[in-house]
Amino acid sequence: MTPDDFHLSSFLPYRLAVLSERVSRRLSVEYGRTHGLAVAEWRVMVHLLRCGAVSVRDIHNCVNLEKPRVSRAVSRLEAEGLVQKTQGEGDGRLVAISLTDAGRRALADIIPAATQIEGHLTGAVSAEDLATFFRVMERMHAVLDDDPEAKPRTVMDLDRDAKMMPSPV
Amino acid sequence: MTPDDFHLSSFLPYRLAVLSERVSRRLSVEYGRTHGLAVAEWRVMVHLLRCGAVSVRDIHNCVNLEKPRVSRAVSRLEAEGLVQKTQGEGDGRLVAISLTDAGRRALADIIPAATQIEGHLTGAVSAEDLATFFRVMERMHAVLDDDPEAKPRTVMDLDRDAKMMPSPV
DNA sequence: CCAAACTCGTTGCATTTGAAATGATATTGA
DNA sequence: TCAATATCATTTCAAATGCAACGAGTTTGG
Structure with missing residues (x-):
């Protein structure tokens, strides 16, 4: 390092x-x-x-x-x-x-x-790679969602992406 | 559309x-x-x-x-x-x-x-997905490289990413 | 009923921004 | 040689930016 x-x-x-x-x-x-x-x-x-x-x-x-x-x-x-x-x-x-x-x-x-x-x-890029691309972006957003130092997402961006996530209980 | x-x-x-x-x-x-x-x-x-x-x-x-x-x-x-x-x-x-x-x-x-x-x-994300992620980014850069309306990449960014590309003849 | 607390959109203000101009130095070409 | 051109870093200037404050309107709670 x-x-x-x-x-x-x-x-x-x-x-x-x-x-x-x-x-x-x-x-x-x-x-x-x-x-x-x-x-x-x-x-x-x-x-x-x-x-x-x-x-x-x-x-x-x-x-x-x-x-x-x-x-x-x-x-x-x-x-x-x-x-x-x-x-x-x-x-x-x-x-x-x-x-x-x-x-x-x-x-x-x-x-x-x-x-x-x-x-x-x-x-x-292939449809598959593009799907992966957006999935990775969503994962990174999810990391930031759990980070108290990060600015929260707007409702709209959250709703859109959340649809692809496992429902949060 | x-x-x-x-x-x-x-x-x-x-x-x-x-x-x-x-x-x-x-x-x-x-x-x-x-x-x-x-x-x-x-x-x-x-x-x-x-x-x-x-x-x-x-x-x-x-x-x-x-x-x-x-x-x-x-x-x-x-x-x-x-x-x-x-x-x-x-x-x-x-x-x-x-x-x-x-x-x-x-x-x-x-x-x-x-x-x-x-x-x-x-x-x-998995190492594989991450690799795909960066590969997609590079593809998008490549599209912009061919677009006369787009601002060219800096030498440094180009060199770095070009290493992963098929050598341009 | 009304004062405190809140929410709305806008504006003040200090900072940042980038395109173009500037001044200084180098290079070119006649 | 020495003017014309090019390059370098900085500065100028007008516009954009974002935080905080503001005035106006609304809700809340006593």
Whole structure:
């Protein structure tokens, strides 16, 4: 365990960061060039497509973005007419955020391109290896779930992955 | 391929980003709390441990950090006495950056802890699955290598991973 | 009924960030 | 030789980031 044997390029956290950042950048070239979106805005819009009118807090709890970041992303999207904010029904604090038609059109444009990029990446490996890949990712998440020093997963990520886990009693 | 079927939580780039960020954060709790280091500083130091006295450009080319970020990380490390800068020998532009004894001591302290965290993550899966995991990562990198829109890999990452690839003619 | 405690979205503020510009040095080519 | 070009590290500057604080609204408990 000599420190001298330690290589950054074979260190798991580093390798994850490098691949993730590279993939993320490649993707943002796509929706950045075509619609001027940044990562936060992309995540917000995709979430809205599935969940309709939701609050800032809800988005924050689902797509791994800090609250101020969601708030500002929504503001930008509203300024570009891709999203609309309406005062919440019962609770006066909540804001109901939803896609506009223009927003839906933008997504209809971007999602196929995003899916295609994902397809290029996943298409290079067998279905079996890909399944193993995601299983390993889930195992690592599970390790972090048990680590009090790690930040908890969002409900959404947990629910999604938990479906593949043995039911926790 | 209806856009409505699109789930963020099963989208590869998103999943990579979430896991990577979670792992990275967990790790930085470690070296942040014990030695006040940020990610950039950590990467710089680890690189110096292996490569001795090198230039800013060299670090930039190896550890996936923008040049200004390396420059600032080095300044901070120098201010804390973990690193020293000396004027390059032949070329007056270059700066030779190297670890101080205090820097080596700090690494001797941090690396075992970092390795342990990595071990927790990798220990949760079989060696075979882990090998598949890394192989899939390399395949995805290879896809991006062929994509003109993607940012090229650093020499170091490329060399490391290329070793596992069929020799390119 | 109302004050304390909580939750919501936003904003202030200090820090970080990266692209482009800068100043200094090296290299090239005429 | 010496201008033009290239490379190196740093700095500038505008934008992004995230923690903490805030004001507004809601719930709770006495």
